[in-house]
Amino acid sequence: MEGESLGDILRPIGIIARSLDSISNIEFKEVDLTRGQYLYLVRICENPGIILEQLANLIKVDKTTAARAVQKLERNGMIERRSDVTNKKIRLIFPTNKGKNVYPFIIRENEYSNSIALKGLSESEQKQLGELLQKVESNIAGDWEYVKAGHKRNY
Incomplete structure (x- = not known):
């Protein structure tokens, strides 16, 4: 993640998603x-x-x-x-x-x-990653529902 801020987690998530989608x-x-x-x-x-x-x-x-x-x-x-x-x-x-x-x-x-x-991640790291990603998914799902209902997000 060189050159990216620590808070920019969407870029690697997007790369992962697009890579797996292309493979599939x-x-x-x-x-x-x-x-x-x-x-x-x-x-x-x-x-x-x-x-x-x-x-x-x-x-x-x-x-x-x-x-x-x-x-x-x-x-x-x-x-x-x-x-x-x-x-x-x-x-x-x-x-x-x-x-x-x-x-x-x-x-x-x-x-x-x-x-x-998940290769190279310990069982506890895998569990933690899963839990954290579920939180991120929940946060985004809330915004998705909000925008889908016709609202605008305030940046």
Whole structure:
């Protein structure tokens, strides 16, 4: 972090996120997943029957972005949308067998990436890093909700 202030933690977090995203996009081509779709598929597999708005909130994207990703996954046969039994207007999202079969591959990649990222850290350092990152995530999530609701942050 030479040349950066100690408080600028977003730069390395961004580099880590973009690096892992690039790796995943290359490796997931073999299972018919394109840019970032694996994030959606994982959340759908973990939450079968989720609705689009909940999915968008989990991933921290706007509803339009989530809708485009869901449409691509549906066209690719990874997920399917079904009408809710009590309210036909509500569309529930489920993984298909194809999506369920890809899910373990994504999880293995995630576990491997975690092991690489945490290499050289003691168990207590890993725990501390996890706890600190959860605090950072919570802070940012609060701002995300605030801005999403139409407010402006005061810099």
